[in-house]
Amino acid sequence: QKEVEQDPGPLSVPEGAIVSLNCTYSNSAFQYFMWYRQYSRKGPELLMYTYSSGNKEDGRFTAQVDKSSKYISLFIRDSQPSDSATYLCAMSAITNAGKSTFGDGTTLTVKP
């Protein structure tokens, strides 16, 4: 079983919808939680970064971490066609800063 499991998708939504992307994990040592966006044939780019539990908001994006349930989420409000991409969750422990464990990604398509 993988340390990080991500809802596989694919996900297709109409423009303007609220999108919820989710990951679960098993390693209690994970303290840093990241969401990356990856367009086809490109490298991942960081969207959101959270330390420990709680919520973080940045524009249309909200990241939530529930360490008690080992569950993280990314919400996208007012989704746009330009949000169409693969979203990867990633996590790392304090003792291994930068060595991230990634989920397998959820591919999102936002239809105009």
Added chain:
Amino acid sequence: DTGVSQDPRHKITKRGQNVTFRCDPISEHNRLYWYRQTLGQGPEFLTYFQNEAQLEKSRLLSDRFSAERPKGSFSTLEIQRTEQGDSAMYLCASSPGFGSGANVLTFGAGSRLTVL
């Protein structure tokens, strides 16, 4: 600074040949990472450097793989005697060497390897 640069972007080779990829990280970043990504999967950690020191290697990194970062600047990843299973995207990333920012990776566009 133009971010993390990787070269070549795409390499096609025959089984058994050697290939080498180069990565130029963000100049202020002490740490450099190599990840491998196959279709439909997330990136998998291969190895990382703090300056010129290689601090950790994944068990995924077989003896045919070697990485260097000779002066703590650019890095190379060499694969000897390539196999078809080596076909993947090889991603380089860099980060600051300290503080919470050490967890935030800036990735390059990747080097895609196709082994025929």
